[in-house]
Amino acid sequence: MTITISAFAWVPPFAQGYVKDIRARWALAEAGLDYNLHLLSDGAQDQPDYRAWQPFGQVPAYRDETVELFESGAIVLHIASLSDALAPRSKQEAAQIQAWVIAALNSVEPKVENLILPAIFHAGEAWVSEFRPHAENLLALRLKSLSGWMKGRDWLVGRFTVADIIMATVLRGVQAEPVLQDHPDLVAYLDRCLARPAFKKALDAQLDTFTKNAP
Amino acid sequence: MTITISAFAWVPPFAQGYVKDIRARWALAEAGLDYNLHLLSDGAQDQPDYRAWQPFGQVPAYRDETVELFESGAIVLHIASLSDALAPRSKQEAAQIQAWVIAALNSVEPKVENLILPAIFHAGEAWVSEFRPHAENLLALRLKSLSGWMKGRDWLVGRFTVADIIMATVLRGVQAEPVLQDHPDLVAYLDRCLARPAFKKALDAQLDTFTKNAP
Structure with missing residues (x-):
C-alpha cells in the first residue's frame, strides 16, 4: 500500500x-x-x-x-x-475511540488553543492578558473532567489507541502550563504517551x- | 433497537x-x-x-x-x-464524511464559538470588543475556504450526509452574522440543510x- x-x-x-x-x-x-x-x-x-x-x-x-x-x-x-x-477490537471499542478522538478535537483542543495562541499571534495587545484567565478557567474545567475519566485508567479506551495520539498531541500544547501541572495524573498520562517509541x-x-x- | x-x-x-x-x-x-x-x-x-x-x-x-x-x-x-x-456507500464516502464531521467540529466550530460566546458569557468586559475583530477574521478565513469547497456542490460530500448535519448546526450559530452573510452560497447551503423535514x-x-x- x-x-x-x-x-x-x-x-x-x-x-x-x-x-x-x-x-x-x-x-x-x-x-x-x-x-x-x-x-x-x-x-x-x-x-x-x-x-x-x-x-x-x-x-x-x-x-x-x-x-x-x-x-x-x-x-x-x-x-x-x-x-x-x-484496529478496534469491537463495535463498542470503535465507538469509544471515535468519541475520544472527537472529544480531544472539539471539547479540549479549542480550549488549549485559546490559552496559547493569543500570546503567540497577538503578543502585546491589551485583550490578550484580560482574556487569559477566562481561557484558563475553561481549560481547567475540561482537564478536571478528563482527570475524572482517567482515574484508574492508563489510556482513554482500555489500551493505547489513536484517541491517545490525538489527546496527547492536544495536551502537549500546554505541557508547561500550571493548568495541566495541577493534574499529576494527566502529566503522567501525557508522559506515558510521549514515551512511546x-x-x-x-x-x-x-x-x-x-x-x-x-x- | x-x-x-x-x-x-x-x-x-x-x-x-x-x-x-x-x-x-x-x-x-x-x-x-x-x-x-x-x-x-x-x-x-x-x-x-x-x-x-x-x-x-x-x-x-x-x-x-x-x-x-x-x-x-x-x-x-x-x-x-x-x-x-x-450509511456511507463506499470507503471513500465514509472517509470524506468522517473528515467533514471533524472539519466542522475542529476547523470551523471553535471559530464560531469564539465569535459568539464571549458576548453571551462576558457581556460588558473590555476584552470582548477588542477580541471580536480577531475572532471574525479567523472565522472569515474558514468560511472562505468552505465556500471554495462548496462551489458546484449542493452538499459537503456528494449527497446529504451526517456531515451536513454537523456543519449546518455549526453555521446556524452565526446565521445572522455579516461574516456568514458575506457568502450567499453558504447562506443558501445552510437554508437547504435547515429546510429538511x-x-x-x-x-x-x-x-x-x-x-x-x-x-
Whole structure:
C-alpha cells in the first residue's frame, strides 16, 4: 500500500515539532506503515489542486490506494483501520475511540488553543492578558473532567489507541502550563504517551523534514 | 433497537433550539429511528453515573443495545451506520464524511464559538470588543475556504450526509452574522440543510422537551 501525507516543507521554529502531521506520522509509526511526503512550500497550500485535497489549506492531508481524506482526527481513525495493532477490537471499542478522538478535537483542543495562541499571534495587545484567565478557567474545567475519566485508567479506551495520539498531541500544547501541572495524573498520562517509541519516531521525522528544507 | 439519548430537561431561552442533542435528534429523524430521552435536571450532569457515560457532563450521550458513546459528531457517525438512508456507500464516502464531521467540529466550530460566546458569557468586559475583530477574521478565513469547497456542490460530500448535519448546526450559530452573510452560497447551503423535514422535527422535539419541563 502506497501512503502519502502532506506536510509543510518548513515552519518557523516555535511550530517545529507541533505541526499536526505529527499525528498521522505517529499513527503510521505505531502501525508500522511507511509513507511518502507531499511537501508544501511557497504558498502551495493555497493552490486549487491542494484545496481540492485539503479544503482549508492545512496539513496533514492523506491519500492511499483506496481513499483520500483530510483532518488529522479522521486520518488517524482511517490508519487504525489498516493496522492489526491499532484496529478496534469491537463495535463498542470503535465507538469509544471515535468519541475520544472527537472529544480531544472539539471539547479540549479549542480550549488549549485559546490559552496559547493569543500570546503567540497577538503578543502585546491589551485583550490578550484580560482574556487569559477566562481561557484558563475553561481549560481547567475540561482537564478536571478528563482527570475524572482517567482515574484508574492508563489510556482513554482500555489500551493505547489513536484517541491517545490525538489527546496527547492536544495536551502537549500546554505541557508547561500550571493548568495541566495541577493534574499529576494527566502529566503522567501525557508522559506515558510521549514515551512511546512511535512518538519519538514521528517527532524526529517531522524535525528532519524541516532541517532538510530550512530556508 | 432501543436507542436512548441524553438531553437537558430545560435550558435558558437563549440556548433553546441550539443544544447539541439537536444533532442526534436530526440524524435519528433522517434515519427514521425512534429514541428515548434520558433527561438531566438539577445537576444530574455532574453525578458520577452520568460522567461515566459522558465524561464532560455535556449532552448528548447515546446508548443502544450494542454501543454506548458520547460527542455529537461520533454519535451521528454511529447513527449513520444504522441507517439505509445515511450509511456511507463506499470507503471513500465514509472517509470524506468522517473528515467533514471533524472539519466542522475542529476547523470551523471553535471559530464560531469564539465569535459568539464571549458576548453571551462576558457581556460588558473590555476584552470582548477588542477580541471580536480577531475572532471574525479567523472565522472569515474558514468560511472562505468552505465556500471554495462548496462551489458546484449542493452538499459537503456528494449527497446529504451526517456531515451536513454537523456543519449546518455549526453555521446556524452565526446565521445572522455579516461574516456568514458575506457568502450567499453558504447562506443558501445552510437554508437547504435547515429546510429538511428532519431538521424541523428535531428542532420541534428539542423545544417540546423544554416546554414540558419549564421551571
